[in-house]
Amino acid sequence: MTRVLVVNCGSSSVKLRLLDHHNEVTDSHDLTGVEGTVSAGAMEEALLGFGAFDAIGHRVVHGGPDFTGPALVTPAVLERLRALTDLAPLHQPKALAGIDALQHLAPGTPQAVCFDTAFHAGLPAAAATYAVPARWRERLGVRRYGFHGLSYAYAARRAAELAGTDPGRLVIAHLGAGASLAAVRNGRSVDTTMGFTPLEGLVMATRSGDVDPGLLVWLLRHGGLNQAELNTGLEREGGLVGLTGDSDMRAVAARADAGDRDAVLGVEVYLHRLRAKIAAMAAALGGLDTLVFTGGIGEHQPRVRAGALDGLGFLGARLDRTANDAARGDAEVTGSGSRVRVLVLTAREEVQVAEETRTTLRAR
Numbered sequence: 001m002t003r004v005l006v007v008n009c010g011s012s013s014v015k016l017r018l019l020d021h022h023n024e025v026t027d028s029h030d031l032t033g034v035e036g037t038v039s040a041g042a043m044e045e046a047l048l049g050f051g052a053f054d055a056i057g058h059r060v061v062h063g064g065p066d067f068t069g070p071a072l073v074t075p076a077v078l079e080r081l082r083a084l085t086d087l088a089p090l091h092q093p094k095a096l097a098g099i100d101a102l103q104h105l106a107p108g109t110p111q112a113v114c115f116d117t118a119f120h121a122g123l124p125a126a127a128a129t130y131a132v133p134a135r136w137r138e139r140l141g142v143r144r145y146g147f148h149g150l151s152y153a154y155a156a157r158r159a160a161e162l163a164g165t166d167p168g169r170l171v172i173a174h175l176g177a178g179a180s181l182a183a184v185r186n187g188r189s190v191d192t193t194m195g196f197t198p199l200e201g202l203v204m205a206t207r208s209g210d211v212d213p214g215l216l217v218w219l220l221r222h223g224g225l226n227q228a229e230l231n232t233g234l235e236r237e238g239g240l241v242g243l244t245g246d247s248d249m250r251a252v253a254a255r256a257d258a259g260d261r262d263a264v265l266g267v268e269v270y271l272h273r274l275r276a277k278i279a280a281m282a283a284a285l286g287g288l289d290t291l292v293f294t295g296g297i298g299e300h301q302p303r304v305r306a307g308a309l310d311g312l313g314f315l316g317a318r319l320d321r322t323a324n325d326a327a328r329g330d331a332e333v334t335g336s337g338s339r340v341r342v343l344v345l346t347a348r349e350e351v352q353v354a355e356e357t358r359t360t361l362r363a364r
């Protein structure tokens, strides 16, 4: 019966949603372009006019090795989350600041933390392990975690509901400011494109995604960069912004349409990587039955969906161009003769967070 205030600190936004006990969003506010942290003052202003709530649920990107499910916020939990800051530098400080702000604004209201990493906690060892020295893996805990799990958990359920059957070998593309893919079977993650941090994999708004690890060593030794500059280049000045000067796919796509050469290349690099990784996820599943697009770009950019499927005909995936261009909200965009169901789903991380928050409170 609990009304839950959900705080979703993404890399490019802070999204506040108040959900009633039916998971209907009754109040909502987005803070966009938020860098670094969120102050209590900003949070208080954003919450003006929101109705009453009984609990608060936070999306926290990194749960490290310890948090494989949601937890109630306690001083000890906060201490453990603070230790993970460098593993998700664009997200973790913001989420912690949000928890702190709400402890001041709504003292006594229970707060839960729900993790992006939890959905991938059961990744098969072959997908979770980097081929690095054993002492790094054992002493430093170097492994692949995976992220966007709250979005994947919701989308996997919703895909089954919409398709009216088990989605089978399911690949979900969460394409927002951050972007990743998950290979899902029977509701479980069997592979994903992000790793130890949310920097691995696809080209993102400001993150490079995959680069040759040898490049990093070379840049430190010969590129005149220190580790802070290397971090900034990969996390904040790479990806679409590094390729085109714009971090927002809307602007990049508009410039590409107008023939801007950097923007054309930016879209090509983005799509080249996306297609390659969709095929890799399909390989982890031994085939592909359902492909889902979600996240700001996945939901709102038909040209990115079309571009991703262009060249993936060998997987049996075809798009209905008209349905793809017209898709609003949750929609099926499968083309005729396609052996793969293609769906567009609105990302609803807040639903997953609200449900996990209620579960955590009940278990208290």
Ligand SMILES: Nc1ncnc2c1ncn2[C@@H]1O[C@H](COP(=O)(O)OP(=O)(O)O)[C@@H](O)[C@H]1O
Binding pocket: 010, 011, 012, 013, 175, 176, 177, 178, 205, 247, 248, 249, 250, 295, 296, 297, 300, 301, 347
């Ligand atoms: N209405 C829209 N039309 C086209 N693109 C959009 C739209 N809304 C969002 N996007 C794209 O989605 C990106 C943000 O995705 P989102 O999932 O909201 O990000 P975050 O990672 O902050 O949660 C924007 O940078 C933009 O490129």
Ligand SMILES: CC(=O)OP(=O)(O)O
Binding pocket: 009, 010, 011, 012, 061, 116, 147, 148, 176, 177, 178, 179, 198
């Ligand atoms: C994990 C991650 O990259 O999240 P977001 O896309 O919200 O920045």
Ligand SMILES: [Mg+2]
Binding pocket: 010, 011, 176, 177, 178
């Ligand atoms: Mg997001």
